[in-house]
Amino acid sequence: MEKREKVVEIRGLEKSFGDLDVLKGVDLDLFREENLVVLGKSGSGKSVLIKIMVGLLKQDSGSLKVFGKDVSKLNKKDLNALRLKIGFSFQNSALYDSMTVRENMEFPLVRNEKNLTRKDINTRIEELLDSVGLPQTINQMPSELSGGQKKRIGIARTLILNPEIMLYDEPTAGLDPITCGDINNLILEVRERYKTSSIVITHDLACAKQTGDRMAVLLDGQFDAVGTFEEVFPNAEDERIKSFYDYNFINS
């Protein structure tokens, strides 16, 4: 019997837009405190899956349970409560350019938690900036930060509401290999410190290998290959998976 707790359970999920069948019977589990890497070509349906997960889109059929609750059956209030437990770290960090780092961090906090004192807010912001190794940036503007620093602040801001699930969308996109390695380490540290369960969407196999306990490759609307990096990639026979691997490790 499976002993690990499932925080996400997806069964037979289907989603089409007109004639375009995007998800064609997706099955997937995310276990507590697991880092699950989702890979797939551009347009394969990764964002559609995430949007269904947070209730922004509805599936045509199949089920998606988060913390045991069927997302498509939640009322507005419960859906909002669920969304607060899921932190989405955007590819472009999504910081507000006209706000300082402190203001960027404060914004989601004061909007969602009404009873905090100024001291609580400051403590929380400072703790998270320490966690991502950037306490000195608190009064800086996003335009003064490097790409890697922006990613870190974006992750810190996502963590400020104490999410139980983290969704990282292309966390290393556009970064040099050393900074990619630092962000990958941060993803592992976040899990360690905040006990998060995570889905990491990436095209970067070095990121996948470093951060992921399991890989799930979305191919033609289904997760065909699911397993550890070693199980899925080095000896893959499926040409579609092989080409992914060759592209990352041979041609780069």
Ligand SMILES: Nc1ncnc2c1ncn2[C@@H]1O[C@H](COP(=O)(O)OP(=O)(O)OP(=O)(O)O)[C@@H](O)[C@H]1O
């Ligand atoms: N609201 C929508 N209406 C119509 N088609 C959509 C909608 N959302 C997504 N699609 C289509 O579904 C397919 C999958 O899109 P999706 O954004 O999930 O891809 P992706 O795997 O996240 O790609 P990328 O890696 O480029 O971000 C695409 O063909 C897209 O055009």
